[in-house]
Amino acid sequence: MTNSEEKYKKVYPVSWQQLHQDCKALAWRLLDLGTWDKIVAVARGGLVPAAIIARELEIRFVDTVCISSYTLRTQGETRILKEIKRDEKERILIIDDLVDTGSTARVVRKMIPGAHFATVYAKPDGRPEVDTFITEVSQDTWILFPWDSEPQYHYIKPIVSQK
Numbered sequence: 259m260t261n262s263e264e265k266y267k268k269v270y271p272v273s274w275q276q277l278h279q280d281c282k283a284l285a286w287r288l289l290d291l292g293t294w295d296k297i298v299a300v301a302r303g304g305l306v307p308a309a310i311i312a313r314e315l316e317i318r319f320v321d322t323v324c325i326s327s328y329t330l331r332t333q334g335e336t337r338i339l340k341e342i343k344r345d346e347k348e349r350i351l352i353i354d355d356l357v358d359t360g361s362t363a364r365v366v367r368k369m370i371p372g373a374h375f376a377t378v379y380a381k382p383d384g385r386p387e388v389d390t391f392i393t394e395v396s397q398d399t400w401i402l403f404p405w406d407s408e409p410q411y412h413y414i415k416p417i418v419s420q421k
């Protein structure tokens with residue numbers, strides 16, 4: 259966590275198992291919405307969820323857009339490192355791990371208009387930018403993904419005493 263992330267007061271740790279379950283729940287929702295020609299993962303956070311959803315929906319064409327949202331958050335500007343050109347005829351499913359402020363989603367939506375934007379987790383400020391998501395957490399929650407953490411075994415205070 260960097261200084262720019264001091265706005266986060268709570269931590270929501272997500273295990274590999276929970277992430278897998280949540281991604282499969284997202285795949286079930288997406289299954290009801292029709293078929294897609296390709297998945298576009300928003301790197302890096304969207305890479306693992308996109309792989310799980312691609313497996314469940316049997317989508318073998320997986321592309322990426324690469325955006326530096328660290329720069330975006332701290333300086334209010336976007337650095338697109340890799341973009342894609344959209345074929346108007348294609349139904350594209352964009353996958354990211356979460357929407358927080360919604361800035362990344364806005365940039366990607368502008369790049370790929372008309373695509374379906376799905377995330378596993380969403381915070382209130384970013385929610386309007388997402389078409390489908392599974393779990394909402396509060397704006398001041400830091401979602402700790404399994405690829406950013408190690409399991410630890412130590413005493414955790416009850417939630418009531420963490421306020």
Ligand SMILES: O=P(O)(O)OC[C@H]1O[C@H](OP(=O)(O)OP(=O)(O)O)[C@H](O)[C@@H]1O
Pocket residue numbers: 300301302303304326327328354355356357358359360361362363384
């Ligand atoms: O809604 P926003 O405020 O734009 O935040 C959401 C974005 O932030 C995270 O990426 P991060 O900046 O951590 O980059 P990374 O995925 O490459 O680690 C996440 O994967 C989203 O893409």
